[in-house]
Amino acid sequence: MSKCRELEERLAPFVDGELPPDAQAEVEGHLEKCPPCRDTVRAQADCRALLRDRAARLRCAAPDGLVARCSALKCGSSSARRRTWLPATLAASVLLTLGGVTLYGLTATSGRVLAAQLALDHVKCRTLQHDPPAGTLEPTEAAARFARDYGWKVAVPAAPPDEDARFICVRRCMYMRGRVAHVMYGVGDRVVSLFVIPLAESPPADLAILGQRARAWSDGRQTYAIIADLPQERVARLTQYFSTELARGP
Amino acid sequence: MVLRLGRREGRRVSPDEQFRVDALAHVNSLYGLALRLTRNRATAEDLVQETYLRAFQAASRFEPGTHLKAWLFTILHNVHRNLRRSAARSPVEVASDVVERAEATHMADEDPERQLLRETLDTDLQEALDALPDVFRQAVWLRDVEELAYAEIGRVMDVPMGTVMSRIARGRRMLYDLLTRQREGDGVTR
Ligand SMILES: [Zn+2]
Ligand SMILES: [Zn+2]
Numbered sequence: 001m002s003k004c005r006e007l008e009e010r011l012a013p014f015v016d017g018e019l020p021p022d023a024q025a026e027v028e029g030h031l032e033k034c035p036p037c038r039d040t041v042r043a044q045a046d047c048r049a050l051l052r053d054r055a056a057r058l059r060c061a062a063p064d065g066l067v068a069r070c071s072a073l074k075c076g077s078s079s080a081r082r083r084t085w086l087p088a089t090l091a092a093s094v095l096l097t098l099g100g101v102t103l104y105g106l107t108a109t110s111g112r113v114l115a116a117q118l119a120l121d122h123v124k125c126r127t128l129q130h131d132p133p134a135g136t137l138e139p140t141e142a143a144a145r146f147a148r149d150y151g152w153k154v155a156v157p158a159a160p161p162d163e164d165a166r167f168i169c170v171r172r173c174m175y176m177r178g179r180v181a182h183v184m185y186g187v188g189d190r191v192v193s194l195f196v197i198p199l200a201e202s203p204p205a206d207l208a209i210l211g212q213r214a215r216a217w218s219d220g221r222q223t224y225a226i227i228a229d230l231p232q233e234r235v236a237r238l239t240q241y242f243s244t245e246l247a248r249g250p
Numbered sequence: 251m252v253l254r255l256g257r258r259e260g261r262r263v264s265p266d267e268q269f270r271v272d273a274l275a276h277v278n279s280l281y282g283l284a285l286r287l288t289r290n291r292a293t294a295e296d297l298v299q300e301t302y303l304r305a306f307q308a309a310s311r312f313e314p315g316t317h318l319k320a321w322l323f324t325i326l327h328n329v330h331r332n333l334r335r336s337a338a339r340s341p342v343e344v345a346s347d348v349v350e351r352a353e354a355t356h357m358a359d360e361d362p363e364r365q366l367l368r369e370t371l372d373t374d375l376q377e378a379l380d381a382l383p384d385v386f387r388q389a390v391w392l393r394d395v396e397e398l399a400y401a402e403i404g405r406v407m408d409v410p411m412g413t414v415m416s417r418i419a420r421g422r423r424m425l426y427d428l429l430t431r432q433r434e435g436d437g438v439t440r
Contacts, residue, residue: 107261
């Protein structure tokens with residue numbers, strides 16, 4: 001039985017053909033006499049066969065947005081270190097084409113591109129959102145958890161009281177220049193996104209993009225945006241509410 | 251939607267550009283590993299993006315002719331480790347040594363298990379994989395899904411050969427036990 005102990009470590013590499021020939025032969029010799037080790041080898045081989053068989057399905061495809069962002073990165077150390085994802089014509093075009101909007105006439109830093117990225121993320125997160133429609137956490141609790149998980153203190157306003165609205169969640173998302181805090185609310189049967197961007201971007205004032213209405217403002221330090229599939233007046237009212245709440249601080 | 255990253259005919263490509271194209275061809279493998287490591291899509295995306303950022307910065311340090319995918323995995327592994335060191339640890343993590351000590355013994359029966367294993371649903375397999383402690387999950391994934399050699403896995407995870415062997419062996423064993431027990435309906439519940 002001490003032989004089993006001695007060979008234990010070699011059974012996986014044995015199955016994988018990673019042992020030198022003499023060690024391989026030694027294990028084979030032992031297996032002929034030892035049913036428990038044969039079981040172990042069989043379990044190893046079966047497991048390996050199963051994983052290989054399913055490899056293609058287990059390895060799911062990277063999301064298009066991620067592929068676009070990575071494709072936008074450039075070689076060399078010059079500007080990349082600063083973590084500002086380069087203005088990416090390719091990525092932007094992919095993002096916009098995905099939403100059925102063409103890139104024509106837009107520059108990568110314009111408010112429209114920012115709005116398009118956020119609108120796209122809004123649509124993506126709305127689809128990915130597996131939580132129950134109304135989140136189980138209060139906005140303040142969610143903000144505390146967010147701060148703990150990401151080391152980033154973000155004010156998460158309560159849902160507007162008079163809008164048939166409820167807080168859903170806050171998550172961290174990416175856009176082309178870095179990270180955003182993405183707060184989601186349910187308003188009626190729609191989802192409203194509030195984005196907090198830790199940079200003073202050039203914000204779109206009020207526009208429709210990818211079938212969503214976008215409104216954004218900046219307080220000189222951070223940029224905020226509301227994206228929702230709601231009428232213009234409704235979005236204006238929400239903007240009014242959230243900007244007042246956010247101005248009061250966390 | 252398909253993103254075309256391949257070389258264009260008749261156009262000369264700079265070495266940097268070629269490197270980028272070759273590296274980007276592994277995006278699904280990187281995302282797959284990132285997803286297994288983080289079990290969270292947003293974090294997995296961050297991880298992959300950061301990996302490419304660093305890989306492109308370090309492009310000149312890559313030795314052509316060596317295994318590019320393994321090199322990228324190494325970067326991803328390091329980024330992940332650093333992220334985890336700096337972040338407060340999530341409570342669902344199980345210390346690997348606890349699991350190592352509690353590791354299961356030999357199985358009894360012969361063929362029923364084999365049958366069960368073959369019929370494993372993709373979702374069950376994924377859940378079982380995600381239930382493994384990080385280091386075992388990563389070792390098994392790199393070996394059986396990504397088909398890296400033991401030596402390459404050792405470099406990616408920065409551990410000696412003996413550790414690679416035991417992590418693969420134990421990881422598969424745990425997975426096997428999870429899958430066969432799960433289907434018999436005793437023990438594992440979720
Ligand atoms: Zn034995
Ligand atoms: Zn989002």
